[in-house]
Amino acid sequence: MKKYTLILTLILLVGCANYILPTAKELQDEGIVNETSEIQSIIRARNNLTNACLDCHRVTYPQELSKQGWERVLPPMIQKARLGKQAMDDIYFYIDKTMQCVELRKQKELEKQKALEMQQAQSAN
Numbered sequence: 131m132k133k134y135t136l137i138l139t140l141i142l143l144v145g146c147a148n149y150i151l152p153t154a155k156e157l158q159d160e161g162i163v164n165e166t167s168e169i170q171s172i173i174r175a176r177n178n179l180t181n182a183c184l185d186c187h188r189v190t191y192p193q194e195l196s197k198q199g200w201e202r203v204l205p206p207m208i209q210k211a212r213l214g215k216q217a218m219d220d221i222y223f224y225i226d227k228t229m230q231c232v233e234l235r236k237q238k239e240l241e242k243q244k245a246l247e248m249q250q251a252q253s254a255n
């Protein structure tokens with residue numbers, strides 16, 4: 131039973147839970163960004179990803195491509211969206227911070243799961 135809950139949690143974690151577009155506020159609350167300039171960069175990136183990039187296809191989430199994948203895909207997409215270098219730097223920064231956020235949440239979720247299992251094991255005694 132315990133094994134099943136752990137496996138289920140892992141499936142959820144590597145599945146939909148990864149596909150997020152965290153807001154500047156969320157990244158701030160997680161302690162991932164702090165400075166005003168960083169927050170402004172996040173806001174611009176998220177705006178572009180949910181507006182300019184949506185002219186031609188659905189939103190693409192940071193986690194859908196690897197870092198190398200993004201480095202290959204983003205420059206031509208920036209051109210397609212008629213955006214500039216600032217927008218590109220913003221989006222790279224946002225991708226990086228989103229990955230950090232995903233990792234952090236995964237870690238927290240696993241710790242919560244472990245604590246829960248410890249509790250269950252103790253109450254079984």
Ligand code: HEC
Pocket residue numbers: 178179182183184185186187190195203204207208210211212213
């Ligand atoms: C003018 C239309 C247009 C705009 C604007 C646009 N895209 Fe695209 N995008 C495409 C087309 C067409 C494809 C599929 C063919 C290709 O790769 O060129 C694509 C494919 C992609 C892919 C998948 C590529 C792969 O190889 O897996 C990603 C990721 C992507 N776009 C991200 C973005 C992002 C981020 C933006 C905003 C900066 C953006 N796109 C803006 C037209 C656009």
